Structures are given as C-alpha cells and as structure tokens.
Amino acid sequence: xxxxxxxxxxxxxxxxxxxxxxxxxxxxxxxxxxxxxxxxxxxxxxxxxxxxxxxxxxxxxxxxxxxxxxxxxxxxxxxxxxxxxxxxxxxxxxxxxxxxxxxxxxxxxxxxxxxxxxxxxxxxxxxxxxxxxxxx
Numbered sequence: 545x546x547x548x549x550x551x552x553x554x555x556x557x558x559x560x561x562x563x564x565x566x567x568x569x570x571x572x573x574x575x576x577x578x579x580x581x582x583x584x585x586x587x588x589x590x591x592x593x594x595x596x597x598x599x600x601x602x603x604x605x606x607x608x609x610x611x612x613x614x615x616x617x618x619x620x621x622x623x624x625x626x627x628x629x630x631x632x633x634x635x636x637x638x639x640x641x642x643x644x645x646x647x648x649x650x651x652x653x654x655x656x657x658x659x660x661x662x663x664x665x666x667x668x669x670x671x672x673x674x675x676x677x678x679x680x
Contacts, residue, residue, distance in 0.1 A: 548596040550588035550603065555579045561587065561603040563596040 547566040553559055553574040560576050570583040588599040673679055 545591050548590055548593045549583075549586045550596050550599050551583060552585070552587060552603075553577060553579060554581050554584065559607065561600045561607070563593065563600045565593075 548563055549566050550561055550563050551572065552561050553576065555574060555577045558574055558577040558579065560574070562575055564572060566589075571580065572583060573580050587603065588596060590596050590599075
C-alpha cells in the first residue's frame with residue numbers, strides 16, 4: 545500500500561499544506577504556485593489518503609487563523625498608537641473634548657422634504673396580491 549505525506553510549500557507567497565503520495569525522489573511541485581522544491585519536512589504521514597486530507601485541512605485552517613489574528617493585531621496596534629507621556633498636553637485633551645461635542649445630525653436634514661418622502665413617486669404604483677399570492 546502506498547504511503548501519503550503532508551508537506552508544506554516553501555514559497556514566500558504560498559505556504560500551503562498539501563497531501564501527496566510518497567515518491568522515491570525527494571522533489572515535488574506545489575499544486576498552488578507551481579514551485580519545484582525538495583522535500584524538507586513531512587508534517588503527517590499515513591497509508592490512508594483520507595487521514596492526510598483531514599490533516600491538510602486542519603493545518604491550513606490553523607495557518608489561516610494565525611494569519612488573520614496577526615493582521616487583526618497589526619490593525620489594532622496601528623489604531624491604538626499611544627502618544628508618549630512627554631508629548632501629552634492639556635490643550636490636546638481640550639481639542640479632543642471639543643470634537644466629541646460636534647452635532648450628530650446630517651447637514652442635509654434641513655433640506656430634506658419630509659412630506660415628499662412619505663408620498664410615493666408618480667412612477668411608483670402600488671401592487672397587491674390575490675388569493676393565490678400572485679402580484680396583481
């Protein structure tokens with residue numbers, strides 16, 4: 545019975561885990577990016593390909609979750625940049641308080657016509673349904 549292996553692509557932009565049948569040669573080609581490479585490490589090995597596919601799915605999912613967590617951490621770190629204590633001034637705190645007092649209404653509210661919004665337009669017609677729920 546042939547053995548199956550789980551390997552990982554060494555490409556910079558790829559890095560996907562893949563399942564393949566064990567070969568005599570230590571060379572293999574990535575299915576995703578097409579990079580030819582030598583076999584560096586076998587992450588999982590089995591005689592049943594179903595077990596290898598399950599391992600590949602689990603490894604790729606954990607890899608994707610780790611990348612998402614890293615991106616989220618970077619995004620949060622860039623949002624929450626804290627100024628050093630030496631650059632903090634009371635005037636900056638006052639400016640932040642003034643910005644929070646800005647009105648939350650839209651400047652278009654004064655121009656909107658409330659009566660026109662409630663009435664249907666001339667080209668809009670009202671539809672109804674009959675006893676068989678067909679539009680009439």
